[in-house]
Amino acid sequence: MCSLCGILGCDDHWSSALARDGVYSRNTDRLSRRREAAHRESVVNTILATRRMRMSDWHGRAYMLKTATGKSKVFDSLSHLWPEAEALSGTLFDPLDPLLLSRLQNKL
Amino acid sequence: MSTAATTINLLTGFLGSGKTTLLQRLLDYPDLSGTAVLINEFGEVGLDHHLLDRIDANVVLMKSGCLCCTVRGEVADALLNLHAMRARGAVPWFDRVVIETTGLADPYPVLSTIRAHPVLRSHFSAGNVVTTLDAVNGHGVLATRQDALRQIAAADTVVLTKTDLADTSAVRNLRAMVAAINPTASVLDAAAVDASVLLGIGSGAQSALGQLPTQDHFHHAADGQSVQSFSILTEQALDWTVFGVWLTMLLHRHGDKVLRVKGILNIAGSDRPVAVHGVQRMVHPPVHMSGWPDEDRRSRLVFIMQGLDPDLVRNSFEVFQGLSRPQAQVAVASSTRIEVAKLHQSQDNGLFE
Incomplete structure (x- = not known):
């Protein structure tokens, strides 16, 4: 539980799992958790930028999505990232979409 | 208890x-x-x-x-x-x-x-x-x-x-x-x-993952919805974060067509392999294995899918891995972690008192 806000639980998405025996996680200590969060934000923003959107960390507890027109949404699990991004942008985020892949390649 | x-x-x-x-x-x-x-x-x-x-x-x-x-x-x-x-x-x-x-x-x-x-x-x-x-x-x-x-x-x-x-x-x-x-x-x-x-x-997961197939298979179903299994093999050490974002995105959009995904991954910055295992949109917590099951150090990812083109998935995987942090940076990050760990250890030993 967060001692400041009293929120129970936390994000335990498989790609950012809570550190525990036998489970691979980058959340082993404070520094690696912050480093991993920053890298994830960078990767996600590269993809979101193809739709002029951004994701940012929200108090280390949740995430905030913003569109270029100022619409925003706070969500608390990485599981919700792509559904929320699609709902906010009104477009699909399909990793098999040739247009998206071509835009990502052009960014490299 | x-x-x-x-x-x-x-x-x-x-x-x-x-x-x-x-x-x-x-x-x-x-x-x-x-x-x-x-x-x-x-x-x-x-x-x-x-x-x-x-x-x-x-x-x-x-x-x-x-x-x-x-x-x-x-x-x-x-x-x-x-x-x-x-x-x-x-x-x-x-x-x-x-x-x-x-x-x-x-x-x-x-x-x-x-x-x-x-x-x-x-x-x-x-x-x-x-x-x-x-x-x-x-x-x-x-x-x-x-x-x-x-x-x-x-x-x-x-x-x-x-x-x-x-x-x-x-x-x-x-x-x-x-x-x-x-x-x-x-x-x-x-x-x-x-x-x-x-x-x-x-x-553990190790015994089951040692024999992941590397060849594609095809099964025809009566209603035309054929089931296909295929592998992605790569020698390049994977960026875990990019892989996580890619697979989450793929399963969000096509999870109903991905019947199963199973793999053993060589992750940049980790000396031991990581086993991933998912069914449709759900992925189990990744297992940090104690060692490689054999001499092969390539990442192996097997998909069982229905109605998706394997080439599209392979291409998407490669493009997304292109978003990876450069290997040198991963190495620096890992060594930084070691240095920080050493620093903490030194503090614990009273060297900074």
Whole structure:
């Protein structure tokens, strides 16, 4: 539980799992958790930028999505990232979409 | 009282494929002495729990119909009830639960419930999925029934039943058919099953992942929805973050077509491999393995899919890996972590007092 806000639980998405025996996680200590969060934000923003959107960390507890027109949404699990991004942008985020892949390649 | 998560094994298989018979046999094994059983039946009156009367103290029958439709509430309630009864001492201690699904159930909703439920995920973990397949009728069932195909695709182990009633050649063909649908599953004969092997008791992910296939397979289904398994192999150490974002995105958009994903990954910055394992939209917590199963250090990822072009998936994987942090930076990050660890150790040893 967060001692400041009293929120129970936390994000335990498989790609950012809570550190525990036998489970691979980058959340082993404070520094690696912050480093991993920053890298994830960078990767996600590269993809979101193809739709002029951004994701940012929200108090280390949740995430905030913003569109270029100022619409925003706070969500608390990485599981919700792509559904929320699609709902906010009104477009699909399909990793098999040739247009998206071509835009990502052009960014490299 | 143990605080370890209780393993849940799913026993599934099409109608009449011998699930209850297999369960009865398994429960005779001493390894399964501390096992509770949940049975879900399709129909007005449940019968299967009567077949298991020897253990009726720990059998819970979920009465209302198909597991696909009712699973989220009912399985969760049944498991929470079992958990509460165990904590109160109202039932003997158990450290494993076997859920026998209806013959028409897709295993995914059950696995998803265990993983997603805020209470269940802290107390239970998903173990092996065992699917029974009738050697006499299996060909016809797999050729015509989508639900049977999904049960085979989700399986860690497929148990062929009634093999004594089928021709040797028919059994051999059926094994080939299962291998074409799910090359990652082991196929056992019901006459020779061992409970500990079947349910993965005492074995880690390493043994199961050592034999991931590297060749593509193709299975035609009657309704044109062919099932295809294919592998992605790469020598490049993967960026875990990019891989996580990519797979999450792929499963979000195409999870209904990705029946299964299983892999062993060489992750940049990690000296040991990581095993990933998912069914449709659900991915289990990644397993940090103790070592590589063989000399091959390539990342191997096997997909079992329906209606998706493997080349598109491969291409997408490669483009996304292009977003990876440069290897040098990963190495710097790792060495920084080591330096920080050394610094903390020095502080602990009083060097900075």
